[in-house]
Amino acid sequence: MNIGFKYGFRGIRKMLSTEKNFKIHLFLFLLLVVASLAFNITRLEWCMVLLCSALVFSLEMLNSALEKICDKIEPNQNAEIAWIKDVAAGAVLVAAIFSLVIAALIFIPYILELCTTFEP
Numbered sequence: 154m155n156i157g158f159k160y161g162f163r164g165i166r167k168m169l170s171t172e173k174n175f176k177i178h179l180f181l182f183l184l185l186v187v188a189s190l191a192f193n194i195t196r197l198e199w200c201m202v203l204l205c206s207a208l209v210f211s212l213e214m215l216n217s218a219l220e221k222i223c224d225k226i227e228p229n230q231n232a233e234i235a236w237i238k239d240v241a242a243g244a245v246l247v248a249a250i251f252s253l254v255i256a257a258l259i260f261i262p263y264i265l266e267l268c269t270t271f272e273p
């Protein structure tokens with residue numbers, strides 16, 4: 154168990170040092186946390202924000218691992234490799250789009266409320 158944690162954290166560090174998109178997503182996640190704290194979102198909304206973020210991060214890590222396997226087994230252009238990489242990238246995109254919609258559903262009402270508060 155302890156060893157599993159060690160390798161898992163090593164995997165996260167590797168993603169941070171090699172994958173630019175992962176760093177961007179981490180930055181966006183930190184912004185999301187700041188916004189969530191600022192708007193004082195509910196416990197259920199926190200659960201949704203954290204669940205969506207975990208899903209996007211995890212899928213992105215699996216996508217990178219799959220890309221590495223593909224590059225290892227087939228360094229040349231190959232239609233099946235293209236299919237695997239496209240579908241894996243699509244999985245990340247699906248999670249990201251739904252997460253964006255959920256973020257909009259959570260934050261737009263708070264933003265509108267803020268706007269009405271500052272209306273003259």
Ligand SMILES: Nc1ncnc2c1ncn2[C@@H]1O[C@H](COP(=O)(O)OP(=O)(O)OP(=O)(O)O)[C@@H](O)[C@H]1O
Nearest residue numbers: 174220227228229230231232234235236238239242
């Ligand atoms: N060996 C290959 N054969 C055929 N098509 C490939 C191959 N490698 C990549 N592709 C095509 O290029 C796309 C991008 O692949 P790539 O491995 O460069 O991923 P990426 O999204 O650019 O990854 P990263 O963001 O880590 O650079 C794939 O989705 C696929 O359509």
